[in-house]
Amino acid sequence: MDRMNHRITLARRPTGTPDDDTYATDDVPVPELDDGQALVEVTWLSMDPTIRGWMAYDTYLPAIGIGEPIRSAGVGTIVESRNSRYPVGASVFGTVGWQQYAIAESGYRVLPEWMSPEQALGVYGITSVTAYVGLFDIGRVEPGETVLVSGAAGATGSVAGQIARIKGCRVVGIAGSDEKCAWITDELGFDAAINYKTEDVRRTIRRHCPSGVDVYFDNVGGDILEAAIANIAQRGRIVLCGAISSYNDAAPRPGPSNLPILISQRGRMEGFIIMDHMSRVMDAVTDLRRWNEEGEIVFRTDVVEGLDQAPTAFERLFTGANTGKVLVKL
Amino acid sequence: MDRMNHRITLARRPTGTPDDDTYATDDVPVPELDDGQALVEVTWLSMDPTIRGWMAYDTYLPAIGIGEPIRSAGVGTIVESRNSRYPVGASVFGTVGWQQYAIAESGYRVLPEWMSPEQALGVYGITSVTAYVGLFDIGRVEPGETVLVSGAAGATGSVAGQIARIKGCRVVGIAGSDEKCAWITDELGFDAAINYKTEDVRRTIRRHCPSGVDVYFDNVGGDILEAAIANIAQRGRIVLCGAISSYNDAAPRPGPSNLPILISQRGRMEGFIIMDHMSRVMDAVTDLRRWNEEGEIVFRTDVVEGLDQAPTAFERLFTGANTGKVLVKL
Numbered sequence: 001m002d003r004m005n006h007r008i009t010l011a012r013r014p015t016g017t018p019d020d021d022t023y024a025t026d027d028v029p030v031p032e033l034d035d036g037q038a039l040v041e042v043t044w045l046s047m048d049p050t051i052r053g054w055m056a057y058d059t060y061l062p063a064i065g066i067g068e069p070i071r072s073a074g075v076g077t078i079v080e081s082r083n084s085r086y087p088v089g090a091s092v093f094g095t096v097g098w099q100q101y102a103i104a105e106s107g108y109r110v111l112p113e114w115m116s117p118e119q120a121l122g123v124y125g126i127t128s129v130t131a132y133v134g135l136f137d138i139g140r141v142e143p144g145e146t147v148l149v150s151g152a153a154g155a156t157g158s159v160a161g162q163i164a165r166i167k168g169c170r171v172v173g174i175a176g177s178d179e180k181c182a183w184i185t186d187e188l189g190f191d192a193a194i195n196y197k198t199e200d201v202r203r204t205i206r207r208h209c210p211s212g213v214d215v216y217f218d219n220v221g222g223d224i225l226e227a228a229i230a231n232i233a234q235r236g237r238i239v240l241c242g243a244i245s246s247y248n249d250a251a252p253r254p255g256p257s258n259l260p261i262l263i264s265q266r267g268r269m270e271g272f273i274i275m276d277h278m279s280r281v282m283d284a285v286t287d288l289r290r291w292n293e294e295g296e297i298v299f300r301t302d303v304v305e306g307l308d309q310a311p312t313a314f315e316r317l318f319t320g321a322n323t324g325k326v327l328v329k330l
Numbered sequence: 331m332d333r334m335n336h337r338i339t340l341a342r343r344p345t346g347t348p349d350d351d352t353y354a355t356d357d358v359p360v361p362e363l364d365d366g367q368a369l370v371e372v373t374w375l376s377m378d379p380t381i382r383g384w385m386a387y388d389t390y391l392p393a394i395g396i397g398e399p400i401r402s403a404g405v406g407t408i409v410e411s412r413n414s415r416y417p418v419g420a421s422v423f424g425t426v427g428w429q430q431y432a433i434a435e436s437g438y439r440v441l442p443e444w445m446s447p448e449q450a451l452g453v454y455g456i457t458s459v460t461a462y463v464g465l466f467d468i469g470r471v472e473p474g475e476t477v478l479v480s481g482a483a484g485a486t487g488s489v490a491g492q493i494a495r496i497k498g499c500r501v502v503g504i505a506g507s508d509e510k511c512a513w514i515t516d517e518l519g520f521d522a523a524i525n526y527k528t529e530d531v532r533r534t535i536r537r538h539c540p541s542g543v544d545v546y547f548d549n550v551g552g553d554i555l556e557a558a559i560a561n562i563a564q565r566g567r568i569v570l571c572g573a574i575s576s577y578n579d580a581a582p583r584p585g586p587s588n589l590p591i592l593i594s595q596r597g598r599m600e601g602f603i604i605m606d607h608m609s610r611v612m613d614a615v616t617d618l619r620r621w622n623e624e625g626e627i628v629f630r631t632d633v634v635e636g637l638d639q640a641p642t643a644f645e646r647l648f649t650g651a652n653t654g655k656v657l658v659k660l
Contacts, residue, residue, distance in 0.1 A: 059594040221590060243590040254584025260551060260573040263601035264389040270600075271593035 003030040007069040007099035008310055013056050016250040017318065022055065023070070023311050030101050038086035040076035040094070040102040045307075046121040047314050047326035048073065052247040060273045069097035070310070073126060075117035076102060086110065093120050098310045100330065122155070122325050123292055123299035124285050126274055130241060131160035131217075132284040133277045135167075138270050139215040139239045143168035146209045148228055150196075151219030153180035154317075155299075155325035156241060158188055159288075160217045162297050165189050169215075172208045174201065174224060176320040183323060188298050202227040212236060212265075220245045226256035232267045240271035248318055300324030333360040337399040337429035338640055343386050346580040347648065352385065353400070353641050360431050368416035370406035370424070370432040375637075376451040377644050377656035378403065382577040390603045399427035400640070403456060405447035406432060416440065423450050428640045430660065452485070452655050453622055453629035454615050456604055460571060461490035461547075462614040463607045465497075468600050469545040469569040473498035476539045478558055480526075481549030483510035484647075485629075485655035486571060488518055489618075490547045492627050495519050499545075502538045504531065504554060506650040513653060518628050532557040542566060542595075550575045556586035562597045570601035578648055630654030 004027045011024035033039060053059045054071050064071050074096035078086045086092060086104050094108035111120050119125075134156075135141045147164040151157035152173025161171045161184065172192045173184045181193035192208040194201060201224055205213065212233025218225055221243025228238065246253060262269065291297045302322040304313035307330050316322040334357045341354035363369060383389045384401050394401050404426035408416045416422060416434050424438035441450050449455075464486075465471045477494040481487035482503025491501045491514065502522045503514045511523035522538040524531060531554055535543065542563025548555055551573025558568065576583060592599065621627045632652040634643035637660050646652040 053594070225589070226585075240589070240593045243593065246590060252587035255556075255587050255589050256585040257582035259555070259570070259585050259599075260576060260601075262599065263570050263573065264383070264603065266390075266600075266602055266606060268598065268600040269589075269592065270596075270598040271590075272596055273594065276596060 003101070004028065005030045005099055005101040006307060007097070008307065009067050009069050009098075010055055010064045011066070013063070013066070014052075014248075015056075017248045018052070018055065018311065018314070024067075025308070031103070033080060033082045033103070036083050036105055038078050038081040038083045038104040038108075040092060040096060040104050040108070041079045042074050042076040042096045042100055042102055042307075043330050044075040044117045044121055045096065045098060045310060045313075045328040045330070046073040046125065047310070047317055047328065048127070049242055049244045049247060049317050051314065052318075060275065069099040071095060072098050072310075073121065074102075075111070075120050078104070091117055091120075098307065100307065118301060118303075118327065121327055122301050123159075123297060124288055125155070125325065127155035127325060128159045128288055128299075129277075129281055129284040130274045131156050131163055132287070133274060133280050134217055134239045134241050134272065135160055135163055135215065137277060137280065138272050139217065139237045141167060141169060141215045145214035146170045146172070146211065146233070147215045147217065148172050148174070148205060148209060148213045148231075149217045149219070150174040150224050150228075151242065151244065152184050152190065152193065153323045154219060157217065157219050158184065158324060159297065159299065161190050162188055163291075164215075164217075165191075166291060166296055170209075172205070174220075180323055196224060202230050205231045215239065217241060218243070222246055222253065226258060229256050229258050229261050229267070232261060232265050234265050236265060236267045238267065238269040240269060244318065302326045303329050305329050333431070334358065335360045335429055335431040336637060337427070338637065339397050339399050339428075340385055340394045341396070343393070343396070344382075344578075345386075347578045348382070348385065348641065348644070354397075355638070361433070363410060363412045363433070366413050366435055368408050368411040368413045368434045368438075370422060370426060370434050370438070371409045372404050372406040372426045372430055372432055372637075373660055374405040374447045374451055375426065375428060375640060375643075375658040375660070376403040376455065377640070377647055377658065378457070379572055379574045379577060379647050381644065382648075390605065399429045401425060402428050402640075403451065404432075405441070405450050408434070421447055421450075428637065430637065448631060448633075448657065451657055452631050453489075453627060454618055455485070455655065457485035457655060458489045458618055458629075459607075459611055459614040460604045461486050461493055462617065463604060463610050464547055464569045464571050464602065465490055465493055465545065467607060467610065468602050469547065469567045471497060471499060471545045475544035476500045476502070476541065476563070477545045477547065478502050478504070478535060478539060478543045478561075479547045479549070480504040480554050480558075481572070481574065482514050482520065482523065483653045484549060487547065487549050488514065488654060489627065489629065491520050492518055493621075494545070494547075495521075496621060496626055500539075502535070504550075510653055526554060532560050535561045545569065547571060548573070552576055552583065556588060559586050559588050559591050559597070562591060562595050564595050566595060566597045568597065568599040570599060574648065632656045633659050635659050
């Protein structure tokens with residue numbers, strides 16, 4: 001077979017911010033399919049902060065191997081198939097990696113006709129399911145509660161805040177620019193926004209959440225987590241979804257100095273990995289679809305074109321250049 | 331009435347370690363009883379780390395007022411009564427304060443005949459109920475799990491570890507001297523002990539808990555909490571019971587740098603206040619009594635004599651001079 005597969009691979013494990021030394025590219029022949037396999041032509045890649053962990057060390061998944069394509073969720077089209085579950089022409093979602101072609105064997109899902117690839121990685125994607133599970137199953141949010149969301153202009157945070165709003169909560173978002181703050185209040189319907197780069201986060205949370213924070217949906221960790229703990233309500237829940245502020249740290253940074261507040265306030269802090277909650281995907285997508293079709297959910301994608309731009313697109317997550325979900329279109 | 335009440339009162343809120351400036355003493359007349367009141371002659375005081383918080387600021391209870399006796403649990407004998415629930419001669423448990431006489435109105439409990447004052451503040455006391463509730467209701471410990479306990483030679487920690495042992499767990503304790511470590515392994519039946527003053531806590535936890543820590547019962551906070559997080563098992567629970575390492579800090583100290591581990595390990599960290607769980611006292615005391623009578627629980631008290639020694643006795647909690655429960659006998 002003549003078909004070549006262009007790939008972006010892991011050249012070296014990053015210790016700080018991934019840079020040119022982190023990545024390599026190569027072109028390898030697409031292998032012949034075995035029985036049970038299908039060939040996916042990758043069309044979209046999902047940029048997710050968790051990839052930073054996979055590059056560096058074993059986490060809930062083993063680290064990406066040196067020389068292997070960067071592990072990544074994405075969508076593609078079946079172009080050859082020896083598996084009846086993946087017919088030629090079908091759009092599929094799976095862990096495609098940063099490459100032109102992937103082999104689907106199991107673990108891929110055929111997209112329903114009504115769902116576009118951009119929706120599958122966007123408004124109905126894993127980040128939205130993560131927001132749903134984090135709020136309901138981990139945070140156990142109730143109507144009337146006050147919900148604080150960091151990374152509020154990101155893919156997960158923007159949806160988490162809107163779901164909380166739909167459920168009748170007071171919602172306060174934290175983001176990194178006045179534009180993002182205006183977007184989440186004016187277009188997404190958050191009750192208030194805090195620009196963490198220009199405001200005293202701890203005091204501003206107190207002002208916007210005078211009876212305390214019942215659920216803090218944490219996408220960032222670091223100093224903002226400390227500020228949220230300082231304002232936690234009695235029996236408040238902190239949903240540890242991500243800690244993007246620390247992922248590029250070369251050395252560990254001190255954590256929150258005020259954890260004993262969780263004792264006096266009877267607070268709970270809990271981490272989760274969405275992979276453990278795949279049984280909730282149908283519930284989440286059903287609700288998200290209804291809300292989306294009713295115009296209750298605003299979702300923005302930040303699309304970068306070209307496989308070779310994936311490293312640049314990925315970097316946008318960490319610099320905060322993005323609003324909404326970062327995708328790469330091949 | 332001529333009876334005078336000698337009291338140790340709060341002179342000044344401590345910022346660091348409480349010292350002579352923190353306390354004052356006075357002698358005030360015992361007031362006449364109103365209907366519904368009874369007069370308690372205090373016989374025993376319970377020394378508890380949480381008092382340090384009450385001295386300094388509002389927590390789950392308002393701070394102790396300046397000039398008021400130091401708030402403290404204790405036991406006494408009813409010597410006069412205008413309340414039929416508190417007959418003269420009865421032993422009662424309640425928030426007596428650091429003073430010779432207290433007024434019981436409500437919130438006092440008459441001790442059953444089989445329970446001595448020392449047992450009421452000791453093996454069947456609030457610290458043991460705290461261990462019980464923390465392990466079962468917050469930590470949701472299961473037989474076969476690995477349980478790590480800090481402050482393991484203290485009143486709460488020593489009982490928490492023994493309950494976990496009775497429930498079929500592997501139990502590792504952390505304490506501050508070789509003598510304490512020998513006590514918890516040789517007499518209390520812990521599987522292993524770590525002297526945090528002489529050993530690398532993180533590595534030693536790893537050695538003693540090769541499959542990770544399922545439940546960490548935290549009485550101390552600080553660096554030991556960080557070491558425990560580093561070793562948490564998947565779906566591990568951290569029971570935040572106390573943070574004695576920080577209570578005397580004049581300024582906040584950085585917290586654990588490794589909280590994102592709670593995400594990849596799906597960990598949960600939860601604080602609690604035993605006051606919220608008083609409905610569990612009967613269950614706890616019933617089980618503790620059975621275990622104690624079967625010889626399954628070893629409990630040690632560290633008794634200091636004389637009301638005026640209360641500040642010195644209290645200090646023993648923070649210097650780690652005590653093994654077991656610190657009590658003051660009047």
